[in-house]
Amino acid sequence: MSRIKYYYDPKTCKYERYQRSKWDTMLNVLGFLSAASILAVGILIVFNLYFDSPKELLLKNENKELKLYYELMEEEVTVMSQMLADLQQRDDNLYRVIFETEPIPTEIRRAGVGGSDRFKEIKEKGLKQEQLIISLKSKVDDLKRQLYVQNVSYDEVSEMALNKEEYWASIPAIQPISNEDLNRLASGYGNRLHPILKVRKMHTGVDFSAPKGTPIYATGDGVVKEVKTVFGGYGKHIEIDHGFGFVTRYAHMNEFKVRRGQRVKRGDLIGTVGNTGSSTAPHVHYEILKDDRFVNPVHYFFKDLDPSEYDRILELASKENQSLS
Secondary structure, three states, rough: OOOOOEEOOOOOEEEOOOOOOOOOOHHHHHHHHHHHHHHHHHHHHHHHHHOHHHHOOOHHHHHHHHHHHHHHHHHHHHHHHHHHHHHHHHHHHHHHOOOOOOOOOHHHHOOOOOOOOOOOOHHOOOOHHHHHHHHHHHHHHHHHHHHHHHHHHHHHHHHHHHHHHHHHHOOOOOOOOOOOOOOOOOEOOEEEEOOOOOOEEOOOOEEEEEOOOEEEEOOOOOOEEEEEEEOOOOEEEEEEEEEEEEEEEEEEEEEEEEOOOOEEEEOEEEEEOOOOOOEEEEEOEEEEEEEOOEOHHHHHHHHHHOOOHHHHHHHOOOOOOOOOO
């Protein structure tokens, strides 16, 4: 309840009751409201300085979560980069060494993409954490690009592995006839005395003496290129194309067990020993051509010989005796 105010009236020499006007009342109300407003604004400012609003608290918590997720993603990208680096090292220093191929150049693995406008869309949004986002996205893009290069590399390695398996299966790596006691190698590769001409002449293969009808086997996987019979020379003979530059020839045969164009595996029966053509005794004359050049077949007998047996057959092949054809 408001207090009653009085004033002294000199005319009546009495204290008269003060009657407020509407204007005075309005001014008092306005003054109170102004003071209250100023006080409220001050309190609000002080509160905001020292206390967060619910919305600000929510946004700050969200920022903390986003920062935590960013740090976790950065750690994952780092771990993935380390794993990729390990795979790249194995690829270059192990797999490609095994398959005798050059490692992938570093400039190809690290090649950049795009240009200054790579992150144009992000920059146009004017995000406060623009640099963090661009940094992480750049790392992810680099990682994706390197993973793509590595994936292509593994496809190549896989293809090389398949080719390598086919390569080892195709090499003429066994003797053309059974020769467990190693006494059937009659004449080796090199200059030998020709049995008919009686002069020293280049002997382009090795001769294995064996009874007529002894089985002759393909020395590697391949396709029968020729099945021929000629009077003189090689007589009845077979040529097998093994691919990878290898061709084998089996001469002076008695009969054929394969036909032209037939695919054979190492160890398949292809014919029997004979005495046809310019042969002086039943045997098989065996030749290997690598890239159209004659090579010493003894150097390829590594599949069915241990080191001591190989030394023994190398010694027999090196004797400069008379060839059988």
